[in-house]
Amino acid sequence: MPSQVPSVTVPDLPAELPGETVLLDVREQDEWDAGHAPHAQHIPMSELAGRLGELPADQEVLVICRSGGRSARVTAYLNANGWDARNVDGGMQSWQSAGRDLASDEGEPQVI
Structure with a gap:
């Protein structure tokens, strides 16, 4: 896995994400239930490999978790498998x- 993954900070994200961008939340169910970004798509990191078909292959994917560690690993995995993904530094x-x-x-x- 590369030591650096493409990333973006929350302040650099527009208030309204473009329609062709997916915000993928990879936290566990209890974390999602407690609070998440509106309009985010939820696929826990532990379920991602079996649910890749739920992600559009032709849209940018912004990956977010609690602080940025899990989402960095998922970003690297997605990019290695053909997606255009960026990690959201600092997470939720x-x-x-x-x-x-x-x-x-x-x-x-x-x-x-």
Whole structure:
């Protein structure tokens, strides 16, 4: 795996992601349930290999986790398998710190 993966910081992302961009959240279900970015697609890292067919191959994929470690590994994997992926540095912690919207089906959204 390369030591560097393509990445982007939360402040560098537009407030509204372009329609041809997928924000892929690779955190576990309990993390997703607690709080996630609206309109993100959720595929836990542990399920990714079996669910690759759910990702559009012709769109940019921004990969996010809690802090950026898991998403960096997923970004490298996706790029090695033909996707155009970038890691979101700092993950959902940076997303929340930047004041970006959070959604949750379980009350007040939070990043855990």
